[in-house]
Amino acid sequence: MDFTDDAFVLSARSHGDTGVIVELLTEGHGRRAAYVAGGASRRMKPFLQAGARVVADYRARTSDHLGSARLEPVGEGPSALFDDPLALTGLAAAAGVAQGALPEREPHPGAFLAFEALMSAFAVPDVWPAIFVRFEAGLLEDLGFGLDLSRCAVTGTMDDLVWVSPRTGRAVSREAGGPYADKLLILPPFMLGAQAGLGDGDVGAGLHLTGHFLEQFVFHPQNRPIPPARVWMIDKLREAGRL
Numbered sequence: 001m002d003f004t005d006d007a008f009v010l011s012a013r014s015h016g017d018t019g020v021i022v023e024l025l026t027e028g029h030g031r032r033a034a035y036v037a038g039g040a041s042r043r044m045k046p047f048l049q050a051g052a053r054v055v056a057d058y059r060a061r062t063s064d065h066l067g068s069a070r071l072e073p074v075g076e077g078p079s080a081l082f083d084d085p086l087a088l089t090g091l092a093a094a095a096g097v098a099q100g101a102l103p104e105r106e107p108h109p110g111a112f113l114a115f116e117a118l119m120s121a122f123a124v125p126d127v128w129p130a131i132f133v134r135f136e137a138g139l140l141e142d143l144g145f146g147l148d149l150s151r152c153a154v155t156g157t158m159d160d161l162v163w164v165s166p167r168t169g170r171a172v173s174r175e176a177g178g179p180y181a182d183k184l185l186i187l188p189p190f191m192l193g194a195q196a197g198l199g200d201g202d203v204g205a206g207l208h209l210t211g212h213f214l215e216q217f218v219f220h221p222q223n224r225p226i227p228p229a230r231v232w233m234i235d236k237l238r239e240a241g242r243l
Contacts, residue, residue: 001060001067005029006074008115010099012048014040022048022069023099024056027112031102034058034069047073050095051081051119080123086240087122089233090132094118096227101139101218110142129242130190130198132233133206136214137191145169145217147209149192152176163187169213185209204243207234 010023010031020039024032034056039048047054053074060067081087098115102108114135121131140146146169151158153170154177163172163184177184186205189196215226237243 001062001065002058003029004055004057006112007032007054007056007071008095008112008119009048009050009052009054009071010095011050012036012039020048021066022071024054024069025098025102025112025115026056026058027109028107029058030106030108031099031104032056032058032067032069033104034067036069036071044071046079047071047077049078051091052077053119084122084125086236086242087125087128089229089236090128091119091122093227093230093233094132094135096229097136097139097214100222100224100227101143101214108142111139114138114142129203129237130206133188133191133203133210136207136210140210140213140217143218145213147171147213149187161187161192164209166212166216185212201243203237204234207237207243 005026005028007024007026010025012020012022015021015035018038018040020036022034022036022039024034026032038044054071055074057070058067078091081091094115098111102111118131118135121128137147147164148170149161152161152173153165153168155173157173160174161171162174163177164187165172166185171187172184188202188205190198190202191206211226219226
């Protein structure tokens with residue numbers, strides 16, 4: 001059970017006088033919890049923040065035991081966002097969603113790459129909320145609950161897709177879904193392709209869409225709520241007029 005892998009820190013909590021238990025999203029080995037000796041020290045705290053990029057040297061006696069890890073920081077990590085409180089709320093939400101949604105010790109390289117792309121996007125204030133929606137959609141797909149936005153579930157057309165069925169996650173065209181609009185989820189255009197613009201209300205609609213399926217397929221079966229950090233992020237985006 002020994003490996004060395006690229007990873008992002010999702011969370012860290014104190015354990016004993018000097019150590020911490022860190023949750024990692026690794027590239028090739030999924031979400032892992034590990035004990036980090038000396039993690040409570042002033043030297044190590046900066047790269048044990050959520051979103052910090054590290055190389056993890058992981059060791060465990062068996063697959064059932066809590067492993068230990070030595071971590072080496074890569075880049076400046078979340079410190080680059082300290083002057084942007086809104087981006088920090090997004091980072092906390094992304095870490096909370098990833099930690100809550102991904103099963104432990106199950107490889108999900110797609111989730112790692114989606115998190116990596118989102119971390120880069122946080123540096124661009126006008127862009128990252130939409131990338132956050134794409135991150136959650138990618139997470140759903142990687143977990144086997146991907147949305148089918150390729151064609152209308154009713155008519156098969158690939159044009160004028162404006163809604164999603166809250167039951168199946170399949171797209172619905174304007175014509176087919178018109179009579180049932182009040183029961184369908186809004187599909188913002190930017191989720192259909194990179195060329196679509198970002199209009200008023202699109203981010204809010206996208207977060208409502210992905211949140212619905214995260215709750216239905218991921219968190220509700222675990223008898224757990226949507227992570228509070230995600231709720232807090234949405235409140236802050238609303239206050240900032242970014243939804």
